[in-house]
Amino acid sequence: MSQPNGTSPSLWLEGHHAPVPDEIDAVGLPVEGTLPPELTGRYFRNGPNPLPGTPSAHWFTGPGMVHGVRLRDGRAEWYRNRWVRTTKFTDGARFVRPDGTFDHAAVPANTHVVPHAGRILALVETGLPYELTPELDTVGPCDFGGLLKGGMTAHPKEDPVTGELLFFGYGLVPPYLTYHRLSAGGRLVESREVEVPGPTMMHDFAVTANHVVWLDLPVVFDMGLARSGAGMPFRWDDAYGARLGVMPRAGGPVRWFDVDPCYVFHVGNAYEDEAGRVVVDGVRYRPEDFTAFWPSIGGEGDTSAATVANAPSRAAATGSSRLHRWTLDPASGAVKEEPLDDRPVEFPTHDDARTGHAHRYLYTAAADAIVKHDLRSGSSAALELGPDLVPGEAVFVAAEGARAEDEGWLLSIVTDRAGQGSELLVLDAGDLSRTASVRLPRRVPAGFHGSWIPDPAS
Numbered sequence: 001m002s003q004p005n006g007t008s009p010s011l012w013l014e015g016h017h018a019p020v021p022d023e024i025d026a027v028g029l030p031v032e033g034t035l036p037p038e039l040t041g042r043y044f045r046n047g048p049n050p051l052p053g054t055p056s057a058h059w060f061t062g063p064g065m066v067h068g069v070r071l072r073d074g075r076a077e078w079y080r081n082r083w084v085r086t087t088k089f090t091d092g093a094r095f096v097r098p099d100g101t102f103d104h105a106a107v108p109a110n111t112h113v114v115p116h117a118g119r120i121l122a123l124v125e126t127g128l129p130y131e132l133t134p135e136l137d138t139v140g141p142c143d144f145g146g147l148l149k150g151g152m153t154a155h156p157k158e159d160p161v162t163g164e165l166l167f168f169g170y171g172l173v174p175p176y177l178t179y180h181r182l183s184a185g186g187r188l189v190e191s192r193e194v195e196v197p198g199p200t201m202m203h204d205f206a207v208t209a210n211h212v213v214w215l216d217l218p219v220v221f222d223m224g225l226a227r228s229g230a231g232m233p234f235r236w237d238d239a240y241g242a243r244l245g246v247m248p249r250a251g252g253p254v255r256w257f258d259v260d261p262c263y264v265f266h267v268g269n270a271y272e273d274e275a276g277r278v279v280v281d282g283v284r285y286r287p288e289d290f291t292a293f294w295p296s297i298g299g300e301g302d303t304s305a306a307t308v309a310n311a312p313s314r315a316a317a318t319g320s321s322r323l324h325r326w327t328l329d330p331a332s333g334a335v336k337e338e339p340l341d342d343r344p345v346e347f348p349t350h351d352d353a354r355t356g357h358a359h360r361y362l363y364t365a366a367a368d369a370i371v372k373h374d375l376r377s378g379s380s381a382a383l384e385l386g387p388d389l390v391p392g393e394a395v396f397v398a399a400e401g402a403r404a405e406d407e408g409w410l411l412s413i414v415t416d417r418a419g420q421g422s423e424l425l426v427l428d429a430g431d432l433s434r435t436a437s438v439r440l441p442r443r444v445p446a447g448f449h450g451s452w453i454p455d456p457a458s
């Protein structure tokens with residue numbers, strides 16, 4: 001994408017986003033503070049990392065690289081980083097075949113990495129998951145025995161009660177939306193088509209104990225953009241409208257609720273309250289926020305230098321999106337919308353043991369802080385990192401036998417804004433104090449999502 005004034009618009013390739021050129025291994029990482037011995041496992045985090053010298057039309061399209069930090073018994077044993085070896089990465093396989101059909105293995109697998117049923121899956125919403133080993137080698141694409149025919153969202157939800165993994169895939173051609181369920185043992189046991197008006201960029205969804213919540217929002221697939229070779233062929237469309245859909249997990253029609261137009265990349269959590277209403281907490285972009293943000297990371301829109309320069313924070317990782325609550329009442333059809341916090345944030349996380357159930361706390365990343373939101377009191381607290389440091393998503397890890405919802409740690413890779421270095425920060429989730437910091441042997445580019453993968457109980 002060229003700029004009228006000749007300046008580079010590729011913010012996603014510069015500074016703390018700049019890709020690293022190679023794969024390395026390091027052992028015996030220096031630790032400041034004290035790593036809790038019970039943090040024994042692996043922290044893996046995924047993100048796009050284009051090969052040196054290769055173009056990247058959009059922040060979301062670079063090949064996935066997973067950064068891993070191995071912690072054991074109070075030590076930081078190793079760091080390593082590996083590209084996910086998809087067929088697109090190794091062979092240049094193309095997502096759209098010459099006959100117009102889709103090759104769902106030809107994807108960047110760059111968005112998230114999650115464990116389930118003994119597998120570790122690198123995910124991107126357009127295609128199949130790729131299985132990785134605990135040492136970050138790529139096993140290959142995973143279609144669950146040939147049963148998964150399309151994409152898998154990068155934001156599946158593990159039911160904390162049943163151990164099932166609920167997810168969906170969206171299609172650029174019908175079916176536009178399909179709901180899937182993996183058993184606790186990792187078998188694909190349900191695939192159900194869901195009717196929506198058209199193909200949209202549906203990045204996340206929500207689950208409650210009894211329902212699934214769909215985000216049918218006005219960022220639509222555009223065939224013209226696809227034909228022109230756009231990195232992400234989606235654009236804002238005022239005419240599409242915006243609605244949330246509540247679908248019974250056990251089966252039944254979707255109940256749709258019109259909402260104020262917006263975009264939501266990420267849901268924090270959702271649950272059913274005592275009155276049977278469905279409460280959804282997510283990070284909301286107003287239309288003007290999204291249409292300024294999207295071209296700043298390579299998307300379609302007004303890419304004039306002025307717009308890019310004014311794009312929220314120029315950081316790409318955190319725009320001007322804010323935490324928001326939608327309360328959907330299936331009995332009356334009413335929707336209540338309310339902002340939860342004024343601070344621009346992204347990457348909401350929570351205690352995964354509460355997925356689909358009432359939560360008090362959410363954690364988010366601001367441009368220069370890690371934020372803890374107390375939704376019961378309406379207050380928030382933050383660990384301010386200062387203008388030179390950028391935090392990644394803060395993953396919550398519960399302490400063993402935790403009684404309080406916030407008894408545990410937050411893990412976040414923090415990167416110097418000038419691109420000089422990175423650390424894995426371990427915070428006490430109770431008061432956001434620093435428990436430990438692992439100095440990483442190299443800069444880790446700002447990326448997307450990760451998971452704590454504890455060692456199996458011995």
Ligand SMILES: [Fe+2]
Pocket residue numbers: 111154155203265266448449
């Ligand atoms: Fe995401």
